[in-house]
Amino acid sequence: MVKRKVHSPEHRVYIKLEPWTRITDLRLLEHIMLLIQKKYALFSFLYPKTKALYNKMPLRKNGENPFTHPLNTVLNLLRAGVKDEIILCAALVHDYVEEHVDLYRDEHKINEMKQDGIKILDNFEKKTFEEFENEIQAFCKKRKIDPKKGDKIVDTTRLLTRHKRDFYYRSIINIFTHQNTEIKENAILIxxxxxxxxxxxxxxxxxxxxxxQCFKNMFILNSVKRYLKNKHGKMIFADDVINPLDKLFKKNAKATYTAFLKICHLCTAKGLGDVTPMIQLSLKKFALETEGMWEVTKLNKREKHPLCLFQGVIRKYDYRLHHEMNKFKKRTLKETEYVKKFFVEYKFNDEQVNALIDYKDAYGMKEVIAYLLYEKDYSIAGFEYSGLFER
Structure with missing residues (x-):
């Protein structure tokens, strides 16, 4: 990483606090990766294999080369101060097996929503992992590298791989409930x-x-915060020099806060400027009078104040996370009916009503992110990996 010129003590603080941006220029990313390839033999071995895989894949939703994703993931770890070869290698290949499975699914037109399709893909995943593990171990043997390094890369990649039989939340739960602390923390970092x-x-x-998408980040961040609280207690974030896990937690949280804020701006632009202050104050009332930010709240059917729009927001997206779409739609419908009745004089069209619901959700959840960042004791009760694991 290139060191920047520091112009003043104030500028030094800015550099520490500034948000990280993604690099879209593949050539620049590959140039940065050259240094790691020269330093770490395993990374150098895995790099061309990973690049060859991503060359077979379609462009990302934003039109970028798909190979920019694992490289930006590695870059974020470097920015956080990660120097461990195992973590950097596992980051490079964190989607390697999963992407192989997706390509196989598309090529053979396999329906992953049906049990027979899931079984076929699970078997292919198992075969791909076996080949992947054998190749790494053969390279370690050839280059006289400690085979435990290869094992840890494979174990971390396996922990990060979402199986087709599992929903997204289950793959996250598996990370936080893993028995091996080293592999678990490697996976959390990545x-x-x-x-x-x-x-x-x-x-x-x-x-x-x-x-x-922002909610999924919030779910992960809340789980990381609870993990750090259990590990460090009152000493959470107390280090003079922030370690990579703390740093990535904070940078991810700030990026998620910014994303929620961007959603708010996009929604406001649809003609909601006159009513957003009322929504904002309703959240303050919800947070300060009812302490609603400290737990997953339930809907009070008797409440007619707009603070009711913030009751059950996390539970609503939790329904979606668990693929309980009927409950998610039912809750959204109730919010739609309330907004239409409460703001009847504004004669908002359906697009504006939907935007208003998106706005209040984003506005409320960005405050959760701020609490996670700056309230040391804060995490949302009833919304963490241990509770979900029992569902």
Whole structure:
């Protein structure tokens, strides 16, 4: 990483706090990766294999080369101060097996929503992992590298791979409940770096996806915060020199906050400027009078104040995370009915009503991110990996 000129103490603080951006120039990313390839033999071995895979894949939703994703994931880890060869290698290949499975699915037109399709893809995934592991171990043997390094790369990649039989939340739960602390923390670091790159492209998602993509980050961040609290207690974030996990947590949280804020701006632009102050104050009332920010709240059917719009927001997206779409739609419908009745004099059209619901969701959840960042004791009760694991 190139060191920047520091012009003043104030500028030094800015450099520390500034948001990270993604690099879209593949040539620049590959130039940065040259240094790692020269330093680490395993990274050099895995790099051309990974590049060859991504050359077979379609462009990302934003039109970028798909290979920019694993490279930006590695870049985020480097920015955080990660120097461990195992973590950098696992970051490079964190989607390697999953992408192979997706290409196989598309090539053979396999329906992953049916049980027979899932079984075929699970078997192919198992075969791909075996080949991947054998190739790494053969390279380690040839170059006289400790085979445990190869094992840890494979184990971390396996932990980060979402199986077709599992929903997204299950793959996250598996990370936080893994028994091996080293592999678990490797995976947490990589997942934070991975989701940081994804959230920086939030503008490329459609309106129905934006808040949900940010919510997935919030779910991960809340789980990381609880993990760090359990590990460090009152000493959380107390180090004079922030370690990579703390740094990635904060950078991811700030990027997620920014993404929620961007959603708010996009929604406001649809003619909602006159009513957003009322929505904002309703959240303050919800947070300060009812302490609603400290737990997953339930809907009070008798409440007619617009603070009711913030009751059950996290539960609503939790329904979607668990693929309980009927409950998600039912909750959204109730919010739609309330907004139409409350703001009846504004005669908002359906697009504006939907935008208003998206706005209040994004506005409320960005405050959760701020609490996660700056309230040391804060995490949302009833919304974490341990509770979900029991569902």
């Amino acid at each position: 997942k934070l770096a991975d989701r940081l790159h994804n959230i920086l492209t939030i503008g490329n998602f459609n309106e129905t996806e934006r808040n949900y």
